[in-house]
Amino acid sequence: MSLSIPVFERARVLVIGDCMLDRYWSGGTSRISPEAPVPVVHVQASEERPGGAANVALNIATLGAKATLMGYIGQDEAGQSLERSLQAKGVNTHFTALPNTPTITKLRVLSRNQQLLRLDFEQGFAGQDHSQLVDNFAAVLAEHDVVIISDYRKGTLERARELIQRAKAAGKPVVVDPKSADFSDYQGATVITPNLSEFSAAAGSWKTEEELIQKGRALMQRCDLEHLLITRSEQGMTLLSGQQAPINLPTRAREVFDVTGAGDTVVAVLAAAMATGLALEQSMALANLAAGIVVAKVGTATVTVAELHKALHAHPVPRKGVVSEAELLEAVQQARLHGETVVMTNGCFDLLHAGHVTYLTEAKQLGDRLIVAVNTDESVRRLKGPTRPVNTMENRMTVLAALGAVDWVVSFSEETPERLICAVKPDYLVKGGDNDPHKIPGNRCVWDNGGEVVVLSFKDGVSTTRTIAKIQTMEKEK
Numbered sequence: 300m301s302l303s304i305p306v307f308e309r310a311r312v313l314v315i316g317d318c319m320l321d322r323y324w325s326g327g328t329s330r331i332s333p334e335a336p337v338p339v340v341h342v343q344a345s346e347e348r349p350g351g352a353a354n355v356a357l358n359i360a361t362l363g364a365k366a367t368l369m370g371y372i373g374q375d376e377a378g379q380s381l382e383r384s385l386q387a388k389g390v391n392t393h394f395t396a397l398p399n400t401p402t403i404t405k406l407r408v409l410s411r412n413q414q415l416l417r418l419d420f421e422q423g424f425a426g427q428d429h430s431q432l433v434d435n436f437a438a439v440l441a442e443h444d445v446v447i448i449s450d451y452r453k454g455t456l457e458r459a460r461e462l463i464q465r466a467k468a469a470g471k472p473v474v475v476d477p478k479s480a481d482f483s484d485y486q487g488a489t490v491i492t493p494n495l496s497e498f499s500a501a502a503g504s505w506k507t508e509e510e511l512i513q514k515g516r517a518l519m520q521r522c523d524l525e526h527l528l529i530t531r532s533e534q535g536m537t538l539l540s541g542q543q544a545p546i547n548l549p550t551r552a553r554e555v556f557d558v559t560g561a562g563d564t565v566v567a568v569l570a571a572a573m574a575t576g577l578a579l580e581q582s583m584a585l586a587n588l589a590a591g592i593v594v595a596k597v598g599t600a601t602v603t604v605a606e607l608h609k610a611l612h613a614h615p616v617p618r619k620g621v622v623s624e625a626e627l628l629e630a631v632q633q634a635r636l637h638g639e640t641v642v643m644t645n646g647c648f649d650l651l652h653a654g655h656v657t658y659l660t661e662a663k664q665l666g667d668r669l670i671v672a673v674n675t676d677e678s679v680r681r682l683k684g685p686t687r688p689v690n691t692m693e694n695r696m697t698v699l700a701a702l703g704a705v706d707w708v709v710s711f712s713e714e715t716p717e718r719l720i721c722a723v724k725p726d727y728l729v730k731g732g733d734n735d736p737h738k739i740p741g742n743r744c745v746w747d748n749g750g751e752v753v754v755l756s757f758k759d760g761v762s763t764t765r766t767i768a769k770i771q772t773m774e775k776e777k
Contacts, residue, residue, distance in 0.1 A: 302584050302637045304607050310574035312567075315436055315455060316352030316449030316476075318370035318394070318426075320381045320402055325349070325409040340410050349385055350405060352449035354601075355476070359566030361601040362390040364574065367443065368389040369436055370455050371424045377402035393439065395432055400424060402523040403453060415480040424453030433458055433507070437465055444574035445472050447566055448485065452478040455476045463487050471645050472573060477501075482522045490526040490579065492566050498529050509747050515539045528583060530565055536587050537749070538580065544726055545749030546580055548587045548635055564593040564602060584638025611637070616668075618699045619707060624719065627670065631723055639664035643725035645716045647674045649688040651698050661755050662729040663704035672719055692714035715740035724748040731755050 326343040348597045349357045352669050359366035368385065370396045372378030372643045381402060384390050403421040407414050432455070440446070444467040450456045459475075464487060466473045472489040480500040485491055493501065502514040515527050518537060527539040535549040568589040571641040572582035588610050589602045616637055617630040631641055642665045648655060663669040673696050681687040688695065720728060720741030726746045729752075736742060745752055 302581060302588075302639075304604060304611065305572055305575035305577050307362040307364040307571055307604065309577060310359075310362075310445070311367075311390060311443045312356075312359050312364055312445050312446045312447060313367045313369070313436075313439065313443040314352050314356045314357070314359065314449055315432075315454035315462060316447070317403065318353040318368065318381065318455075319350035319421075319451070319453075320353075320377045320404045321348045321350035322346070322406045323409060324406065326731065328410040328415075336429055338410070338415065338685045340408055340415065340688045342408075343515055347384060348592070349381060349390075351403070351453075352447075352455075353381060353385060353390075354563040355449045355567045356390045357385065357388055358564050358601045360385075361603055362568070362571050363604060364441075364571045365391070367368045367393060367439060369395075369432065369439075371395050371400070371427070371432070373396055374398050375401055377404045377420075378575065391584055393435055394434040395435070397424070397427070400427075419446075421453065422671065423453045425457065427454060427457075429455075429458050433461060433465075435501045438464055439565060440466060440469050440471060443471065444643050445474060445570045446571050448473060448475040448488070449563070450476060450478045450484075452772060456484075459484050460486050472570075473571070474566055474570040476562055480670050482518060482524070484523070485522065487523050488525070490528055490569070491524055492530060492569065493533065493560070494562060495531045507747060508749065512539065512749050516542070521607075521614060525640050526579060528569070528586075530562065530590070538583050539591050540579070546583070546640065547630060547727070547749060548584060548638065550587070550591060559623035561590050561594050564589050564600070568663045569601070574718075581638055584636075587638075590696045619705070620723050621696045624709055624722070627707055628722060630666075630707055631670075631725075634668045639668055640726040641668045641670065641723065642666040642727040642729055643670040643672065643673035643720060643723055644729040644731075645674075645720075647679050647683065647688060647713070648695050648699055649679065649683075649690055651695075656702065656704075658755055659666040659699075659702060660704045662727075662753075665727045665753060668706045669704055670707050670709065670723065670725065671705050673699065673708060673710050675710050678714065681714070717741040717744075720744055724750065726750045727757060728752045 316715050323346045324342045327730040328338040328340050330339050356366040358366035368390050375647050385392050406418040408416040430664050448459055467487055475485045475488045475491040475494050477491055477497055482501045498706045502518045505514055507510040519527050529537045533550055538546040565586045569582050569586040572585045591612055592602045592606050594601045616633045642662050644662050676688055676692050692710055699705050702706045717740040721744035728741055730739050734754050739752055742752045
């Protein structure tokens with residue numbers, strides 16, 4: 300999978316959820332209040348930004364996609380301000396204004412790019428008659444490609460299951476940003492995007508990566524979810540899709556100033572990319588890229604297409620060829636940041652023949668990048684005897700690197716490549732012949748990381764040993 304930025308202008312995304320207004324007061328602090336041991340902030344600037352589901356819609360519109368937003372506001376100044384600011388940014392608003400419930404507003408006080416205090420003004424929308432909201436949703440559903448359920452547990456989405464059922468019946472994928480600890484509230488969703496805290500509340504605690512994956516799959520089955528995308532802060536993201544191998548992406552963040560609204564950006568970019576026709580894995584990689592950008596900003600924020608392009612090309616995947624172990628690990632890191640899957644195999648590859656080429660070609664078809672780990676000359680002698688290898692390690696690696704299927708060639712000197720495999724943690728570990736996956740070195744590291752161990756068959760009648768024996772026979776007959 301090669302990551303690229305799609306044409307977002309053709310995407311149409313319908314967002315429904317808890318809408319908020321975020322207000323920011325900022326200024327310098329140089330003294331402590333004489334009234335209490337708290338800093339005095341000399342407010343010098345104020346700003347308003349859409350929050351919650353409104354921030355999701357704003358993120359979509361900033362990408363150039365069509366965003367329609369549905370939810371509740373109050374019949375108040377804050378609601379009018381929120382609607383004006385969204386419409387000015389190109390968001391198509393379908394608000395239901397309530398006479399006796401205020402618009403949810405969050406006031407943050409900042410100094411020197413640090414949040415000192417947050418004040419919440421809200422009553423929530425639980426217990427409302429949601430019939431009009433549901434009817435409005437059904438009326439505009441056909442005009443959109445993807446639906447986002449943006450839940451902040453403020454009451455707007457008490458009928459979330461009905462909204463999901465209507466969307467799925469209309470053939471619209473549904474992306475859910477959850478807050479409920481009971482994921483059955485989102486029964487039937489296409490993809491749900493909890494963070495670690497939200498996932499733990501719904502699935503329970505875990506100790507190992509394998510247990511996390513097991514709990515995730517059990518949760519998906521229990522709630523009829525097609526995909527589960529767990530956002531894991533500094534650990535990146537993990538995507539579960541049925542019984543397929545999990546896809547793990549490391550974080551793209553270099554500096555983190557504020558995680559406010561990062562989840563909104565993830566779900567917005569994910570859904571907008573899906574709406575353009577991009578595959579879920581690629582959409583996830585773009586969302587991961589966007590998350591790394593937005594956490595470097597203060598407060599609820601958005602990302603632009605230009606920022607995505609810049610971030611995508613700031614860390615290109617290293618060139619193909621023979622690499623050191625350190626270079627390999629860096630290359631794998633960058634490949635994963637680009638949403639690419641990694642395949643790894645190993646062997647002596649003394650005399651390269653048709654069996655090797657067929658095997659390596661089939662291995663490459665499992666993913667985007669193929670690593671070949673090659674035994675050093677000394678380790679080959681320990682395995683094959685004093686007359687081997689016929690070709691030096693340098694020559695063997697050079698020939699392998701010239702194959703179109705091979706991305707990176709690296710050497711290892713140990714009896715097995717287990718240590719190297721555990722460092723790389725490939726998505727697929729591949730061996731040939733009649734190997735038992737449970738006896739292949741490095742298998743546990745791969746499985747624990749959610750990867751697969753695959754055994755491919757060799758081409759019949761072709762081997763290095765047979766080739767050498769044939770050459771020796773021909774020499775004797777001369």
